[in-house]
Amino acid sequence: MNAFFSAQGCYLAGALLALLVGGKRKAVGWVAFGAAAFGTLFILTAVLGVFREGPVSSGLPILQVPGLGAALIYQIDYLSALFLAIIAVVSLLVTLYAQRFMQIAHYRAGSLRYFYSILLFFFAAVLNVVVVADLFFFFVFWEIMTLTSYLMVIFRQEERVRLRAGYKYFLITHIATIFLFIGGILLYRLSGSFSFSFLKMAMAEMQQSQPGLLHFVLGCFFLGFATKAGILPMGDWLPDAYPAAPAPASAAFAGSMTKLGIYGLVRVFCGLLPLSSHTQIWGLIIALFGAGSILVGTMTALVQEDAKRLLSFHVIGQMGYMFLAIGTGLYFLRTQPVIGMIGLGAGIFHLINHVSYKSCLFFNAGAVFYKTGTRDINKVGGLARVLPVTAATAIIASLSIAGIPPFSGFASKWLIYQAALRGGFSVPVFIILGLIAIFISAVTLASFVKFFGALFFGKYEDNGSKARVGDVPAAMRLPQIILAALCILFGLLPQLPLGWVYRSIAYLFPPGSMPAAASIYGGGLLNGLSLNVAGSTAAWNALLLTVIFGLCALLAWGLFRAGGARVRSVETWYCGEEMSDRDTRYRAHGFYLPFKQIFRLRIGRYERPGIYPTITWPKRLFRKEPALNRAIDLDRWLYQPLARSAVRLMRRFSATHSGVPHLYLLWLAAGAALALIILYSFSGGK
């Protein structure tokens, strides 16, 4: 626990120090990196401690909120530890990358202190979110995380488009958070405390006494977490907000923030909710939303031409995979725990993989931007020659996200397919969901063929961009290399991360109630995955197959060499026409034209390409003053007439003040008589 607090101190100290160091581009970057490095070191110590010696808790509450039964208590169990490790690694790589990336002239030197400070505050908040054991403080840190990430989205506040993206993001997530609040408070009404352990009991009680209300509570939680995770339609903020933030921040979002939606979902739906019909119903709903996001998100990604926007839509699609896996897992947890555990494990494993390849891809896009100053993939090409390391890591990450064996994306997707299809034997709807997942995997590949092909293949042309010579600096290359290496490692040895994943999930359930790890993922690090569900086995041994394929490739190369064929290198022949390379290059825009023509959204006269609707808000809210304004303008119809008639009354009264003494005497007499009558009537005639 102390290690966690030390890490916390590192991030916060770094944030304040960054503010003080100020406008020196290099120094402030190193301060942030130093803070993150020390923080990561401490976090990893804490994580190792937890995995070795079991969960730890801060014990006594650090802060108490009077009257609410909320207290700041930290608890690191295996699930928290897993997320801590992910966030820590991401924070290290992001700050390392940002150190060079943020030096480009695109960002004002004076504003960098704010960027790094916010970035470190953001990581501190994210770290807190995954370790608090109290829903109220979970909300507090959750909102601080939202706030800091919003500030990063609008970091270049001079540009209206970024402001719009930040506005949409903050507003949508804030409304989702209000739903989270309501769900949490409804539970609190039963438990009298916000501590997770009490809420767990409250959920069990509510499941018995008010099942309908529990559905509402779960709906609120689902809405809150799915919005943060970018699940459609609530995740509409995501494709705007991600591209608006600087590349390191996008990578940080992809690597930590959206993933916390999954964390919250698992924490609430697995950790708090008892296994019951509720888990099944919500499992199905989560899986359906997941499949919808996979379909719409990825299909829309196919037609994007802004590198980061393309990646953002893939975030939505990939989050869909996780939701599908976790939903499937939840659904079967009660009836067929083996499939349930496969699904849950696949979801979290896919999350780990997604962090590695998607952060890597955002780093790649950032490297391209660093080099060429644009994110439009139509405008660049042939960068493989200029950015060899970026190209190599990009292809590894692309193949991984597309689910090509033996990269990591395949290993987790394979588990997702298994869970969905095997579950489909008993509940056929999951077969459809599984098929969607498999089909979209191909669409993902198509999309990344475009992404990679347009950016890195073809002839390099400078087209007047401010391209610097040589690959991006080492501080930017290293994070990409590390992440790409993780993509390969987790693909070849999926048992390694799955071991941690299994422990983190199984701990949420009563000990012994879940099938053992070996029966789910197979034993031994080198044996590959072998799922054994109801007697039928599905095995996948990446290591073995890679060796075999490697031998095959070697053989092919050997044959090629043995044949001794000559390779000619000539200019491209354009049927005799004289054309420049620029005219003949196959641009990103030209990809998948038939697809774009088939999928159009038509509603009446409204028509736009793609299946993703964009809402444009009216510029002005009200053309003319609405009638309601006149109705609530109390001054106009109540107070001013009242005041006027009062003035009139006074005028009339002042007319009695005529200056004639006789009249005054008359008033006096009349008044005295009136007073006498009143007094007489009050005294009751006595």
Place this chain on the structure above:
Amino acid sequence: MPSVILLLILPLFGAVLCALLPARHADKCAIGATGGMLLSLVWLLLARPGGNWQSLPLTWRWLQGSFREGLFGFLLDPLALLLLLVVVVLGFLVVLYATAYLGAGNREHADVTGKSRHHAWLLLFITAMIGVALSPNLLQLYLFWEMTTLCSWALISHYRNPESLRAGFKALLMTFSGGLFFALGLVLLYVHTGSFAFDAHSDLAPRMRLWVFLSFAVAAWAKSAQFPFFTWLPDAMAAPTTVSMYLHAAAMVKAGVFLMVRLALANPGLPWTAGLVVAVLAVVTMLVALWLFFFQDDLKKLLAYSTIAHLSYVFLGVGVAIMGSRLGAYAGAMHIMNHSVGKGLLFLSVGVLSYTAGTRRISELAGVARHSPLAAIAFMVGMLAILGVPPFSGFWSKFYLMVAALKLGGAAGWLLLIPFALEIAVAFAWFLHIGHKVFFGPASGHAAKAGALPGVMAAALIILMLLTLLAPWAAMQLMGAMGL
């Protein structure tokens, strides 16, 4: 005890000095008086035996006579201390700010003559507010209450142009008419119970209890600008920003809600109907104010409507508390403090715009952040505090309020919560929109030509920003001591 008397006397003394001495001494007198006041508050807090708030309340009676609680005196319980902290700390800051704001450098209202008049009335007002906070019974509260009304009239009319004279008169008329209901309630209460004590409602017959409570409520609605008496507050924005901030956001309008919280906490047996009336009117006010957000071009008027909505949060809490969920009254009390610091910060940063850019019209401002970063940061912090984004102040009391409303259970709880949540969401959307429009993006002409910001104004902004973080903690401690 001496510190309490000092607290009351120092600003009064300062007011007299400001009024009598030549104008060039006004700033020194005002700073000295409020500084002394701040120090005596610190002394008061330190001098508590053991330094804890559990040993409150402190009472001191004067002119005891045949009265159960004494006719006059002081009551210093955690609730009084909460208002006292707001009044004294923000009073010091606003005087600090005013020394620079009211001057020849102000681009919107270059004012060279009115300083000592402003300071004198403001200090008199601070005295009145301290009196309100420390009153041990309703009678004394009423006397100071009307004193604040008078000061409000003078301060709104400060610039002496037709618009401000009219606004001042309107405010006086409306709050004073409301105050008549306070007097009516006092008379009824005294006739039936022989006491002015806060908890005397419990001695009334249940029917009478409703009517007496409602007449106090009318006074509070008028004072705190609730529907249907809210129309004076937006007009009162004709006052200098310092006055708008202190009287019409932080202190004076808080008197009404303070009275309501006092009564709700002191009288557990108030009728359910009274709670319903207060809560429903609060929700109506909230929605009316929310609707009027969309038509404001003057930043200060927008803030005024937001103040109206936030005061109705407190009324909502009080109503919910009377209906059975006592947490609501504590939540409302906390919101008094949390709102004061947040809204005070907003007003002062708008004042910076008036001072440096010479306008506070939303349509004329854009991209202020580039040239006046401190004003932008202060406005954003204040805005986040108002909108309820942790860790800033508004979030904490809003969350308490939501809990209180939902704890009420049943249809009533939901019917109050849903419009409340709606207001939170829409106000969030609108304020964020305005914040983006005014402070970010390319700079407009006015914003680009913004002048320099005086050091004392910057200092006030920075201190208030820190207070948005500290206020909820203090409010929670105080309410914890109050029995939350």
